[in-house]
Amino acid sequence: GAGVSQSPSNKVTEKGKDVELRCDPISGHTALYWYRQSLGQGLEFLIYFQGNSAPDKSGLPSDRFSAERTGGSVSTLTIQRTQQEDSAVYLCASSLGAANTEAFFGQGTRLTVV
Amino acid sequence: KQEVTQIPAALSVPEGENLVLNCSFTDSAIYNLQWFRQDPGKGLTSLLLIQSSQREQTSGRLNASLDKSSGRSTLYIAASQPGDSATYLCAVSRSGGAQKLVFGQGTRLTINP
Numbered sequence: 001g002a003g004v005s006q007s008p009s010n011k012v013t014e015k016g017k018d019v020e021l022r023c024d025p026i027s028g029h030t031a032l033y034w035y036r037q038s039l040g041q042g043l044e045f046l047i048y049f050q051g052n053s054a055p056d057k058s059g060l061p062s063d064r065f066s067a068e069r070t071g072g073s074v075s076t077l078t079i080q081r082t083q084q085e086d087s088a089v090y091l092c093a094s095s096l097g098a099a100n101t102e103a104f105f106g107q108g109t110r111l112t113v114v
Numbered sequence: 115k116q117e118v119t120q121i122p123a124a125l126s127v128p129e130g131e132n133l134v135l136n137c138s139f140t141d142s143a144i145y146n147l148q149w150f151r152q153d154p155g156k157g158l159t160s161l162l163l164i165q166s167s168q169r170e171q172t173s174g175r176l177n178a179s180l181d182k183s184s185g186r187s188t189l190y191i192a193a194s195q196p197g198d199s200a201t202y203l204c205a206v207s208r209s210g211g212a213q214k215l216v217f218g219q220g221t222r223l224t225i226n227p
Contacts, residue, residue: 004157006157033214033215035215042217042218042219042220043203043205043215043217044217045214045215045216048214056214059214091157091158093158093215102148102160102163103148103160103215104160105150105157105158105159105160106157107156107157108156108157110155
C-alpha cells in the first residue's frame with residue numbers, strides 16, 4: 001500500500017477483554033515496529049520484527065502483550081485481559097531494512113479500556 | 115540507557131519567523147536521528163533522517179543538523195507558516211541494533227497568523 005495502515009483507528013473495550021490491533025506495513029518493508037504513546041509517557045518501543053521473526057521484544061510491558069507477523073507483512077498486536085493502564089495510542093511503523101533506514105508510521109489505534 | 119530531551123516543550127511564534135527546535139541525546143553511539151511531526155490525533159510524519167555520518171539534511175524550508183560528539187541536533191524552520199503548527203519529535207536509533215527509536219517528549223509548536 002501507499003502507507004502504513006492500522007486498524008481499527010479507535011477501539012473501546014471493557015476491562016478484562018482481549019483486543020487485537022492490526023498493522024499493514026508499506027509493501028516491501030521487511031522491518032516492522034510497534035510503539036505505544038501514552039499521556040505523560042511519550043512514545044515507547046514495544047517490539048520489532050524482521051520478516052516474521054521478532055528479535056527484540058524487550059519493550060512489551062507484560063506477558064499479556066504479544067504480537068505476531070505473518071507472510072512478512074501484516075502484524076497483529078494482541079493484548080489479553082486488558083487493564084485501564086493499557087489505554088494509549090498504539091503506533092506501528094515499517095522500514096525497508098533493519099538499520100539506518102527511515103521509519104514510516106501509521107495513524108495509530110487509540111485504545112480506551114473502560 | 116539512551117535519553118532524548120527536547121527543548122523547549124512548547125513554542126509560540128508569529129507567522130514568518132525563522133525558528134530552531136533543539137534535541138539532545140545522552141549516548142552518541144547512534145545509527146541515525148529522525149525528526150517527525152505529529153498533528154493532533156494523528157500518527158507521525160517523517161520529516162528528515164540524518165545518518166550518523168552526516169552533519170545535516172535539508173527538505174524545503176526545513177534543515178536539520180547533527181553533532182554526534184556533543185549529542186545535539188537542531189531543526190531549523192524557515193519562514194514559518196500556520197500550517198507548521200504541530201508537535202515535533204526527534205528520535206535516535208542506537209548503533210549495533212535494530213531501528214529501535216528512542217523519542218524525545220516533543221516540542222509543541224504554534225504559529226500565529
